[in-house]
Amino acid sequence: MDDARKARAPIKGRGAASRVAGRFDKTHTAGEDDGWGSVYDGLDDAARPRTEVTAETARSIITRNTSPDIGFSQSVNPYRGCEHGCVYCFARPSHAYLDLSPGLDFETRLFAKTNAAERLREELAKPGYVPSTIALGINTDAYQPIERGHRITREVLELLAQCRHPVSFVTKSALIERDLDVLAQMAQDRLVHVFFSITTLDNRLASKLEPRAAAPHARLRAMRALHEAGVPVGVMIAPVIPFITDAELERILEASHDNGARAAGWVLLRLPHELKPIWREWLELHYPDRAAHVMSLVQQMRGGRDYDSGFGTRMRGEGPFAQLLAQRFKRATRQLGYGRLAPLDVSRFEPPRPPSPQGDLF
Structure with a gap:
């Protein structure tokens, strides 16, 4: 670990503890402590980093994939x-493409x-557009706080x-309840699924993870609200972390079913x-006593490495x-x-009218 990003302690309200260098960085900074704590001067007030939001004009918005182990072909972030x-x-490394750190910057x-x-x-x-379910928010949570x-x-x-286009969500936010009016209406036409991602039921652990x-x-309360409004909901136990959260697998499934989830999935911790x-x-900051054991189990499931990116595994x-999991x-x-949620209906799609310089007059 470079001294310039070495963490003194966990940062309250943040998951990452430092600005890990991105794999495309052309330069790397190494700090030397002069005894006055200046080694941390470049961390932009590391004790309490602020959230900065920049407006971006997207050139395209639908991302498509052909991965055989992902249950959707297109998404919008x-x-x-x-x-x-x-x-x-798993999306943290995408910030490296912006020349930003997948750590705190993400x-x-x-x-x-x-x-x-x-x-x-x-x-x-577009005349050639073929409708298929859009996963709204995959590389980011569509209902994160800034929404x-x-x-x-x-x-x-x-x-x-408006276009009667099917959409699915995976979210860790209760903010989705705000849009229950739209979601409930879409659910009547089999146009929406919502999966809540739950990693742990332990509030203290969740506040760290x-x-x-x-x-x-x-999240469970929001799950029940959507279920009672007729919106099909499921639970995604993601990720399952050996020796940290794996013991909760059955409890999460039971609590989620009690609150309306009728489909479930799970994903093992991924470290790309x-x-x-x-x-x-x-791990070293929060669970130093078990860090080695956690990584040993991870490597046992990843062919002796921290991560194996092979499809299917x-x-x-x-x-x-x-x-066993x-x-x-x-x-x-x-x-x-548990079972499967009913498939969404792509046949109802009605393309929007393309924008016209004459507006809606013609």
């Missing part, structure tokens, strides 16, 4: 970075795509509702690119411990009566 600060977030240097709805309207109106003021997700959702996400009980040192730093891992999940979901 209203923001770059995520203030939730989940230390384990959760403090955010970008709002202020023209997202406008650009989406243009893309949906309260920017309301970009709300604008995109209203457009999708995902410091600015909604508390676990708030710069996420490896970020996670190791978090990256989400679940391999080996005895991974198999899969068996526990299968048994618990069967006992609780």
